[in-house]
Amino acid sequence: MDDEHTGPQTPAPGADDPLLAPLGELIRAADAPPTVAVELAKQSFGLRQVDTELAALVADSAMDPVGTAVRAGEQSTLPRLLTFEVEGPDDTPQAVEVEVSGSGRYRRLLGQLHPPGAARIEVRQPGGDAVDPVDADEQGRFVVAAVGVGLIRLTWHRPGRHAIATAWFRLD
Amino acid sequence: MRQRHTEADSPRPVAAAQQDIAHQLQLAAAGDQVAWNDLVDRFSPLLWSICRHFGLSSADAADAFQLTWLRLLENLDTIQDPARLPGWLGTTCRRECLGLLRPTKRVRPTDDDRLLDRLRGPSSSADQPVLIADRNARLWREFDRLDARCQRILRLLLIEPDGDRVSYELVASALDMPVGSLGPIRGRCLTRLRRLLDAEGISDALRDS
Numbered sequence: 001m002d003d004e005h006t007g008p009q010t011p012a013p014g015a016d017d018p019l020l021a022p023l024g025e026l027i028r029a030a031d032a033p034p035t036v037a038v039e040l041a042k043q044s045f046g047l048r049q050v051d052t053e054l055a056a057l058v059a060d061s062a063m064d065p066v067g068t069a070v071r072a073g074e075q076s077t078l079p080r081l082l083t084f085e086v087e088g089p090d091d092t093p094q095a096v097e098v099e100v101s102g103s104g105r106y107r108r109l110l111g112q113l114h115p116p117g118a119a120r121i122e123v124r125q126p127g128g129d130a131v132d133p134v135d136a137d138e139q140g141r142f143v144v145a146a147v148g149v150g151l152i153r154l155t156w157h158r159p160g161r162h163a164i165a166t167a168w169f170r171l172d
Numbered sequence: 173m174r175q176r177h178t179e180a181d182s183p184r185p186v187a188a189a190q191q192d193i194a195h196q197l198q199l200a201a202a203g204d205q206v207a208w209n210d211l212v213d214r215f216s217p218l219l220w221s222i223c224r225h226f227g228l229s230s231a232d233a234a235d236a237f238q239l240t241w242l243r244l245l246e247n248l249d250t251i252q253d254p255a256r257l258p259g260w261l262g263t264t265c266r267r268e269c270l271g272l273l274r275p276t277k278r279v280r281p282t283d284d285d286r287l288l289d290r291l292r293g294p295s296s297s298a299d300q301p302v303l304i305a306d307r308n309a310r311l312w313r314e315f316d317r318l319d320a321r322c323q324r325i326l327r328l329l330l331i332e333p334d335g336d337r338v339s340y341e342l343v344a345s346a347l348d349m350p351v352g353s354l355g356p357i358r359g360r361c362l363t364r365l366r367r368l369l370d371a372e373g374i375s376d377a378l379r380d381s
Contacts, residue, residue: 017362018375018378019311019362019365019366019369019378020330020362021333022304022307022308022311022378023311023315023326023330023365024330024331024332024333025308026308026311026312026315027326027327027330027331028217028331028333030327031217031220031221031224031327031331032217032220033216033217033219033220033237034220034230034234037216037220037234037237037238038212038213038216040238041212041216041237041238041241042205042208042209042212044238044241044242044245045200045205045208045209045245046205047242047245048245048246048248050249054246063271126238126242150235151235151238151239151242153242165246167243167246168239168242168243168246170235170239170272
């Protein structure tokens with residue numbers, strides 16, 4: 001019973017089957033990843049941030065099954081609200097709430113840091129236009145006026161502590 | 173002593189391949205762009221096929237694909253056991269694909285046909301010798317007559333010319349299936365395809381090439 005998986009379950013690749021080589025070629029030709037996607041994945045290495053804490057997505061109104069059930073139909077007219085959170089070193093959770101609004105190719109982000117306080121906010125996007133950093137005020141509120149739809153992460157820097165980056169997410 | 177499955181049912185020895193991957197992961201974590209590029213080149217065909225497997229549009233597939241790499245980037249320092257990278261990539265890619273499917277539509281098991289409609293056939297290259305082009309066209313036609321499940325799984329399992337344990341682990345995680353079940357499924361699907369080809373008298377053309 002233990003070893004029911006033992007044995008040559010998989011024919012040696014291409015060895016004795018004249019079918020495998022041509023079929024493999026056809027499949028590779030049909031399903032090849034676009035060069036631009038592969039290049040972007042390579043370039044994204046430049047987006048890596050070390051010495052940065054990672055704030056995980058803990059809530060997303062677009063994914064909330066209760067919200068979609070209750071508000072079926074009008075979902076798209078409500079601003080999307082996302083929350084990212086990381087446990088701070090002193091047990092104080094560090095979080096950011098982001099409200100997404102706007103239509104077309106650009107979005108406006110309205111942010112709130114927790115705990116409140118001034119910070120510098122950076123916007124990163126793979127392959128996107130560079131977006132200037134913005135400052136959060138003393139209440140921890142900030143606005144990114146226009147950012148292109150697509151993949152994005154926000155990083156906030158506060159004096160005297162590690163920067164915190166949100167997990168990557170998609171602005172629809 | 174009981175033999176470990178990881179050794180026992182490997183299609184071929186892959187210790188070297190796994191060491192390679194572990195090494196590249198280590199170098200990438202230390203900031204080596206070339207090692208990162210190698211990882212991207214190594215796993216991109218499989219990851220892309222997985223994104224298409226889930227029925228994502230080209231645009232969504234591109235985002236799920238990119239998100240998978242970005243997740244790896246943000247976890248480069250935290251992946252404890254490099255031998256588990258293939259499984260980690262498969263699981264992550266699966267999650268990103270399902271995440272992008274959810275807001276716009278439900279995942280429906282009957283999406284197979286629509287998916288296959290969307291996946292275009294291979295483009296024939298102009299300088300391909302006529303006989304091979306003709307043989308391939310007939311092979312592709314019969315492949316298209318296979319049931320959707322077989323087509324979908326073969327598209328994942330044959331994407332790599334030397335599909336090894338590493339690719340099987342990645343696909344198994346992406347499909348949330350036991351890795352040991354993939355070999356038998358592949359075998360059954362190939363047998364079905366061979367029957368179709370025999371019935372059409374195409375097998376000989378393959379053998380002669």
